[in-house]
Amino acid sequence: MNKIIKRSCIVHLDRLTKIYGTNENKTVALHQISFQSFSGELILLIGPSGSGKTTLLTLIAGLTKPTTGTVSLFEKDIEHYTPRELQRLRAKRIGFIFQTFFLIDSLTAMENVEVVLHFTGKHRRDAHRQAMQLLHRFHMGYLSKRFPPSMSQGEKQRVAVIRALANNADLILADEPTGSLESKQGFDIIRLLQNYTKEHNKCVIVASHDLRLVDYADRILRLEDGMLRKGD
């Protein structure tokens, strides 16, 4: 029997513009960006450095506000979320992956995963058990007691991905997740994200300038000079 998968709108951007500075120092980072993303979809946001990919991710995450236009997250205008609601949203429904991993060096791999589970309100013991299970599921159990400075780049990124997936996020925002990795490690990470999208019906938005990732995306959005290229 085929499983019926409900596709819901996760992100809806409507004529989004972001301008930094004023008057002569004005920089238009994003101009009139509109698109929607749905659950079960891996979107590749591709473009050269400075094209506005990261700015777009920060706007989607509610970390910064648009100059004009609207961002709707989980079918609600982001302006209507209180700071507390946005914090809870980031803790429970959004996962982040960064190019330079941003693991906390003074915490072990297991604690790095455990910490985000705390944010979802999980009790210490449950968070600990779940973090351990996740590491084992992704064959990273051997790293549980190791600190990030003693890990390879690939190991760090895999732990960072596990951290992003730990809260069973509906939306994963990945900023150049393969940027610091060798090809094989990069493909491993993107495949992992692709599986997560399909198996769990989640939405993943990957910002990258790596054209080799296009084969893994359900949809590709090309950003150039802060604008989505026509025809994409």
Next chain:
Amino acid sequence: MDIYAVRILISQPLRLVLTIGGVSLCVILMFFLLAVYQGVADGSVEYIRKNTVDLWALQRNATNILRGSSIVSALQGQSIRQIPGIKSVSPVLLLLTTVKKGDKTRTIFLTGFNPKDGIGGPPHIATGRGVQKDDEIVLDKSFAAKFKYKLGDSVKIQEHMLKVVGISTGTNAFVIQYVFVTLHFAQTLVGLQDMATCFLVKVKDGNNVNEVAHRIRKILPGIEVYDHKIFLENNIQEMESGFLPLLYTVALIGAVVLTVILSLLLSVNILERKKDFAILKTLGSPPEFLRRIIIMQALLISSISSIFALIIFFPLVKAIESISPEISTKLSVEQIIAVISVVAAMSLVSSFISMQRLRRIYLLEVFK
């Protein structure tokens, strides 16, 4: 996540050790001030506390014997004896005089009392015995230790040589110590045989002390009479008015230094971990989670410092007391709890000060 607070602290061991050292010294300072205060408080009024007579009669307007002068005459003493209900009247003469040993001169509180009834004499004799004759003296223990006097030694007061027959305790008022001689010798020293500082009065059983006091005041308008409790309170108040402001000032400085040291460490830790905090914020950390990390660090440092301070306080005090015997200290469990509570409160204050820095950490830091 408590472990994160611990890891931040131990990541800079030297800084942690220096901070704990600084905070411990502040805690020791507070312990020491309280202990000295208690020692002085007890030593200053122990003489009065232990001479449990019913009434203390002094010259009018004199309220205490620590920082006030009172002169009464033997004639007034005889008049008091005639008042109905009086059991005994013991004159005591307190004089500020000096003892010279070698090239050192020290001021003492010379207390002349009648050795026959013993009233007004030393509260405790630690070694030896009380004075019986005019050429004998009982010295305070810390005074004797400081000037290396022992039983049988001679003490020169003005031109008189007195033999040390006893060592007393509870007679160290920190800045000055009580020594005890006969009333007759004290009066000889000032050249006024009828003179005394006050009368220690005992009331016959079955008589109301207040009524007897009233009778004394009525018959002798130049005399003020206090019951034992009020007189003790007067002297405690007098001692505190001269000592407590200093104590509070130094204790306040200690508390401020402690807060500054802790705030500095916590702020530096936040600045150094700015990126970590920004990551945690971006990942959805509730504000209270980050605040808790700061509070945990502050409480950890103050707890470790308090324990460390407690461990080294008592041997340190012992060493100080052996160098300066006039410093007598007493530290009760209640005082230890009070200091630790103050330290905990100040560490919370310092964590709240440092928390302000958290607000200035922007989530976008992680995308730079």
